[in-house]
Structures are given as C-alpha cells and as structure tokens.
C-alpha cells in the first residue's frame with residue numbers, strides 16, 4: 566500500500582518531518598515496507614499545493630528556506646479543510662499551532678479527518694489535551710488511527726512506550742520534566758544567572774518564544790500532564806484541573822538555598838490516583854540530588870512511569886526540535902503501518 570500524506574501546517578515540525586521523509590524514503594521502503602507520497606501541503610502564509618502524483622519535497626524545503634514560501638508551482642485555493650476532504654489523502658499530518666483554549670484550527674482538522682475514516686498523526690497538544698476522549702471515540706467509530714506521540718516529549722518515546730511497551734503493567738504514578746524551556750532556564754540559574762537573564766538567553770537561542778507565558782507559567786507542561794493523565798492512566802481531567810505553578814517566582818537565592826541542602830529545583834509534572842480519581846499537578850519542586858529527575862539538565866526532558874511490574878521506568882531525551890518532533894510523526898505512521906500489515 567502507498568500512503569497519501571497531506572501535511573497541514575508547514576512550520577518547524579512539518580518541515581522537520583519533510584526532511585526526514587526526503588532523507589529516509591528508500592530506507593523506509595526497504596526496512597519498514599512504508600511507502601508514501603506527500604500529495605498536499607497546506608500552510609496559511611506559505612501557501613497550499615496539491616499533486617496527486619506526489620510533491621517534490623526536497624524542492625519545497627529549499628524554496629521555504631530561501632523564500633519563506635512555496636514557489637515555482639501553481640498554488641491551490643483549497644483551504645486546509647478542503648485538502649483533508651480530498652479523497653486521495655489517507656493520512657493527515659496535523660502540525661499547526663497549539664491553542665490550549667479552543668484547540669483550533671487543529672481540532673477541526675483532526676475531527677474532520679477522523680470522521681472521514683482518515684488516519685491522523687499530530688504533534689499538536691491542543692486538540693489532544695482538550696478532547697482526547699472525544700477524538701479517540703470518533704477514531705474508533707470510523708476505524709481510523711490517531712497517533713500523537715509528539716505531544717509529550719516530542720520524538721522521545723513517551724505515549725507509545727506506555728501504551729505498547731508497558732502494556733499489561735499498571736502505571737501507578739507518572740513524574741516528569743516535560744518542558745525544555747523551563748528546564749533550560751532553571752539549569753542556567755544554577756550557575757548564578759538571574760531568571761530574567763536566563764529567559765533572555767533562552768529567547769536568543771530560540772528555546773523560548775517572545776511571549777514565554779505558555780512555558781514559564783507551565784501551561785505547556787499542564788497540557789502534557791493532562792494528556793498523560795487521560796491517555797496513560799485513563800483519567801478524564803481537563804487542562805484547567807491540573808494544579809499549576811510556573812517558575813516565574815523562582816530566584817537564584819531559592820536555588821542556592823536548595824543546593825545547600827543538596828537539592829535541585831525542577832519544574833515537575835505529576836499524575837497520580839487519589840480516592841479513585843486521577844489528579845495532575847505541575848509545580849517547581851526541590852528534589853534530592855539522588856533523584857534521577859534532579860540530574861536532567863538543559864533542554865533535556867525526562868519521564869518516569871512507576872509501575873506494578875517493573876518499578877520505575879524512566880526515559881530521558883530531547884523534548885523539542887523540528888527533527889525530533891518530525892520523528893514522532895514518523896514513528897506514529899510506522900506504528901499505523903505495522904497495524905495495517907498485521908490486519909491484512
């Protein structure tokens with residue numbers, strides 16, 4: 566089978582996936598029996614292009630890098646939703662902006678695709694954090710696959726690790742460092758750099774947005790905590806249910822005081838069960854230096870699943886980056902391909 570992909574949102578992650586697909590096309594066909602064509606790319610500013618025979622991805626990447634838009638090919642007037650409705654598309658790659666209030670435009674894209682029986686892979690946290698239970702029901706009814714590995718820890722295995730590799734073991738609690746920007750800032754502050762200067766440095770290096778609220782006030786980590794709670798621990802919580810405190814009040818003095826007690830301050834996400842209900846929290850914690858999470862520095866992320874059969878299982882890896890998040894999309898598509906091959 567040859568999959569026809571439509572990439573909706575051609576920013577850092579959409580382009581990261583495109584780069585991987587260009588570089589690994591032959592290997593993916595040979596080793597994974599994964600054959601694909603990208604038949605459409607839709608992006609608000611860069612433009613929309615369609616070719617049922619498969620687009621020249623390498624050329625698009627060059628154009629976008631040079632000119633900031635897709636050029637040299639007749640653009641289509643189709644909207645992103647019309648692209649999804651196109652009968653030739655069977656995998657929708659949803660990589661538009663995250664919106665944690667409405668989930669849009671991703672929520673509409675994903676609902677539309679699943680309701681048409683099309684498979685979806687996404688890195689967009691908004692729709693999954695706000696509507697996972699609803700989306701997974703639509704996927705089930707229409708026999709479609711919904712992959713969202715990249716919504717937590719980017720391409721570092723987190724969601725599929727829990728659902729596939731740890732199947733049969735019960736996850737009792739989850740703890741993790743889920744946001745790269747705040748971990749970078751706290752690590753810089755360990756060297757005596759003030760919060761303001763560490764944030765500035767993170768912005769210069771492209772780790773933090775001009776408006777850093779989503780990261781430093783822990784909205785991003787709260788969304789990921791919600792996804793883990795609902796997907797891995799069968800919860801039914803909302804992003805606003807997560808007890809949330811960011812790092813904006815942390816001072817170098819707090820960090821020094823913690824260090825004197827052989828502790829490190831980290832922004833820790835936690836999911837646990839209390840009185841039969843799943844709960845989530847993100848807040849700065851002073852961790853003992855022997856805690857594995859105390860030693861996760863810079864832009865690295867980590868996640869510990871505490872299970873009944875294996876005790877603690879911890880993954881450590883990069884939680885952001887175009888190639889890393891692009892890999893998450895690829896890993897979801899390969900999981901889909903495996904599933905379809907087995908059912909055939």
Ligand SMILES: NC(=O)c1ccc[n+]([C@@H]2O[C@H](COP(=O)([O-])OP(=O)(O)OC[C@H]3O[C@@H](n4cnc5c(N)ncnc54)[C@H](OP(=O)(O)O)[C@@H]3O)[C@@H](O)[C@H]2O)c1
Nearest residue numbers: 574576577578608609610645661662663688689885886890
């Ligand atoms: N970057 C990472 O490391 C990372 C890691 C994990 C998850 N994610 C998530 O993955 C998603 C993509 O991230 P990103 O870093 O690639 O963001 P980005 O660079 O801002 O790219 C998002 C793209 O979506 C386009 N877009 C927005 N609305 C659209 C619509 N209605 N139709 C078509 N295109 C639309 C934007 O268009 P224009 O800019 O051209 O207007 C932009 O090119 C986000 O939800 C993000 O939270 C990112």
